Amino acid sequence: MARDKDxxxxxxxxxxxxDRMMSSLxxxxxxxxxxxxxxxxxxxxxQENVVILIEVAGMDSDKIQVEFGDKILRVSGxxxxxxxxxxxxxxxxxxxxxxxxxxxxxxxxxxxxxxxxKDGFLTITLPKVTQETKLIKAQTTDQNVQRIK
Numbered sequence: 001m002a003r004d005k006d007x008x009x010x011x012x013x014x015x016x017x018x019d020r021m022m023s024s025l026x027x028x029x030x031x032x033x034x035x036x037x038x039x040x041x042x043x044x045x046x047q048e049n050v051v052i053l054i055e056v057a058g059m060d061s062d063k064i065q066v067e068f069g070d071k072i073l074r075v076s077g078x079x080x081x082x083x084x085x086x087x088x089x090x091x092x093x094x095x096x097x098x099x100x101x102x103x104x105x106x107x108x109x110x111x112x113x114x115x116x117x118k119d120g121f122l123t124i125t126l127p128k129v130t131q132e133t134k135l136i137k138a139q140t141t142d143q144n145v146q147r148i149k
Contacts, residue, residue: 008105041102043102049125050108050128051124052126053124056077056117059120063077066122066124071103071104075101076097107128109129113126
């Protein structure tokens with residue numbers, strides 16, 4: 001069990017590293033930020049579920065798309081900038097198209113995946129499918145064993 005947890009954490013860490021690398025590669029030569037941005041994303045486990053928490057404040061839930069297939073959870077959407085500005089002093093909030101992809105090893109109950117958007121956070125819960133372990137007792141038969149006297 002501990003080995004599965006270590007593998008899961010390794011995959012999540014690898015996914016984060018790849019996301020950062022891809023984001024830096026998407027920077028254009030002229031120094032502008034890419035048109036596609038990745039929102040802050042947390043991935044964690046409970047006993048029964050894997051939970052993905054994505055910070056996407058200022059959205060309508062109908063503008064967020066969630067897909068799960070081939071062990072990859074994809075979340076995408078568009079946050080519109082509706083603020084009129086005469087001048088800008090500091091701009092850190094990202095607008096436009098966004099996407100987040102998380103590789104999730106393991107098996108999940110696809111029909112029971114839940115997504116809830118509340119207070120600027122999208123919470124996606126994937127129930128784990130646990131495989132039962134059955135103890136099988138080996139039996140000995142004496143039919144083929146001959147005793148030497």
